[in-house]
Amino acid sequence: MTFAQGTSLVLLGLVLVIAVWRRMNVGVIALAAALPVLALSGLSASKMYTAFPGDLFVLIAGVSLLFAHLAQSGALEWFVEKVFSAVGARQWMLPWTGFIIAAALSTAGAFSTAPIAFLVPIVAHVCTRYRSSFLVAELAVIIGANTAGLSPLNPTGAVVRTAAHKFNVHYPGWGLWAASVIVAAIVVLCIQLGAAAARRRDGNGFDVTPAPAQSDRDPGEKPRPLYMWASGVALIAFVLLVVVGKTDVGVTSMCMAALLQIAFHPPERPLLNKVPWTSILLLCGLLTYLGLMQKIGTMDSIAHGLRHLGTGALLILVIAYMTALLCNIESSAVGVLGLMTPIVFSTFGQSSSTFWIAVAVCVPASLMVMNPIHVAGTLIIGNSSVADQDVLFRRLLGLAALLAVIVPGLLALIPIAIR
Numbered sequence: 001m002t003f004a005q006g007t008s009l010v011l012l013g014l015v016l017v018i019a020v021w022r023r024m025n026v027g028v029i030a031l032a033a034a035l036p037v038l039a040l041s042g043l044s045a046s047k048m049y050t051a052f053p054g055d056l057f058v059l060i061a062g063v064s065l066l067f068a069h070l071a072q073s074g075a076l077e078w079f080v081e082k083v084f085s086a087v088g089a090r091q092w093m094l095p096w097t098g099f100i101i102a103a104a105l106s107t108a109g110a111f112s113t114a115p116i117a118f119l120v121p122i123v124a125h126v127c128t129r130y131r132s133s134f135l136v137a138e139l140a141v142i143i144g145a146n147t148a149g150l151s152p153l154n155p156t157g158a159v160v161r162t163a164a165h166k167f168n169v170h171y172p173g174w175g176l177w178a179a180s181v182i183v184a185a186i187v188v189l190c191i192q193l194g195a196a197a198a199r200r201r202d203g204n205g206f207d208v209t210p211a212p213a214q215s216d217r218d219p220g221e222k223p224r225p226l227y228m229w230a231s232g233v234a235l236i237a238f239v240l241l242v243v244v245g246k247t248d249v250g251v252t253s254m255c256m257a258a259l260l261q262i263a264f265h266p267p268e269r270p271l272l273n274k275v276p277w278t279s280i281l282l283l284c285g286l287l288t289y290l291g292l293m294q295k296i297g298t299m300d301s302i303a304h305g306l307r308h309l310g311t312g313a314l315l316i317l318v319i320a321y322m323t324a325l326l327c328n329i330e331s332s333a334v335g336v337l338g339l340m341t342p343i344v345f346s347t348f349g350q351s352s353s354t355f356w357i358a359v360a361v362c363v364p365a366s367l368m369v370m371n372p373i374h375v376a377g378t379l380i381i382g383n384s385s386v387a388d389q390d391v392l393f394r395r396l397l398g399l400a401a402l403l404a405v406i407v408p409g410l411l412a413l414i415p416i417a418i419r
Contacts, residue, residue: 001305004041005298011037012293012339016326025278026335027285034289041296051291053162053284055250060155060283061275062254063109066238068274069260071118073224073231080119084126092192094133095140098123099188102145103181108239109153109249111276112369115145116376124210124383134210134384135392136195139399140188142376146333146369147184150362151177153242153249156334159283160362163341166294169349171358179359180366183411187367187403208392209385227264234260282335290342299346312351313416319344320360320408327368328404337365353415360411367407371400 001009011033019026038045070076080101087093098119105115119141127134149156152173164171199207234256241247261268293299319340326336340361348357369376372393380396381389 001301002297004037004296005293005301007040008033008037008293008296008298009302012289015289016339020329025282025285026332027282029285030289031285034292037289037292037296043292043296047295048288048292051288051295053287055248056155056158056162056287057280057284058250058254059109059158060111060250060280062250062252062257063153063155064111064114064275065257065271066234066253066260067105067110067114068271069257069266070231070235071274072266072271073227073260073264075228075231076118077122078228079232080122084122091133094123094126095137095188095192098137099140099144099185102141103148103184106145106148106154107151107177108235109151109155109242109253110145111155111279112145112149113276113279113375114274116142116369117379119145120376120379121383127210135208135380135395136188136192138380138383139191139370142369142380143184143188143367144181146376147180147363147366148177149334149366150180153239155283156337156366158249159287159334159338160341160358162287163338164345164349164358166291166342167345167349169345169354171355175355176358176362180363183363183407184367187407191399208388210383224264227260227266230263231260279332279334282332283338286335286338290339294342299342302343302346312348313412315347316357316360316412316415317409319347319357320364320412321404323361324364324368324404324408327365328371328400333365333369333374337362340365351415353418356411356415356418360408360415363411364404364407367403368400370396372396 012030015026015029015033018024018029034048037043038048067076083097083101084094087097102115102119106112120138123137123141124134127137148154150160151157152161157173157177160176161173238252238256241252242249257271261271290299323336323340326340327333341358344357344361345354348354351357368374370380371377372381377396377400381392384392
């Protein structure tokens, strides 16, 4: 490993430490760290910028704007309320209803924070009548939204696909999504059964009192049925064009959002505020820096060094557990995947078990989102009563740690057995 490559690796470690320590955006620090690496390597900045993920930028912004129209028009709220009304008093269905809705939205392309931020308060309102279902239902929402984010239509799935393409690795994108959703459903079922067993044992189980915040929608705002239905049609057209017509996800979603804006002209600023600019900066900055590391040969040196750890089984376990650990201490799981998946594909790109190694690394990462230092975990705590928040914080932290210990090891057994 050359001096420039070693420096880029050390700086990457410092970037992660500073981001966690000072609560700063990883993308900002990563782009700042690019300056000394460029100086030491002699690489021109123009070559570094070729690694900027422009397609990912358009994808996140376009999909976020399309779903912002769905929320602004009331189509999303109407749909969710209809579904929960149909569930009625069948409490056992509440978690699965939230899981399916959240997973469907993420599968269609919504950045996972959007359905989580929208559904968590709604579920809290619904569960004011069913206190015993509150925590399980909220966990089902965030697990469904995050794990279904590995869909090929979703920005998170695009991050994994981008890393694979850089190393000429091909894997079934919908297969990765299916494996993630199946594991998520098993986890939700285990949580639901665990809560039911605890309730039979001590009488209250995982009961938490919901205290949902008030909606920020203007109660005096007149409904616009045509805008609402057009938004729903635009979403269906988007999915059909991408899945059947094989059009670009980002450009297609941007086109649908622009057509809705031209036709109905809702206030633009609230729509633009729904775009996760912080996440865009994080991903684009981090992936640009990782692209710089690849161009100067650091990623190849890392892959070569990892092969000296020993057997393939040990290496798979190290990468899977390292990813889960980073997702527990860094609030952006998609940023961690942007960091770890290039290592996976550069190291195991030619292996017959590449797909299952990707499953062992990516799927556990998407489960850590209930950690209370993440946005989703914070939202659950924020929609619970003050008296329950301290206990809920410890419970969510313990659950995230338990999943980080169990799930990567179990999933890693599959590629280890195949090898």
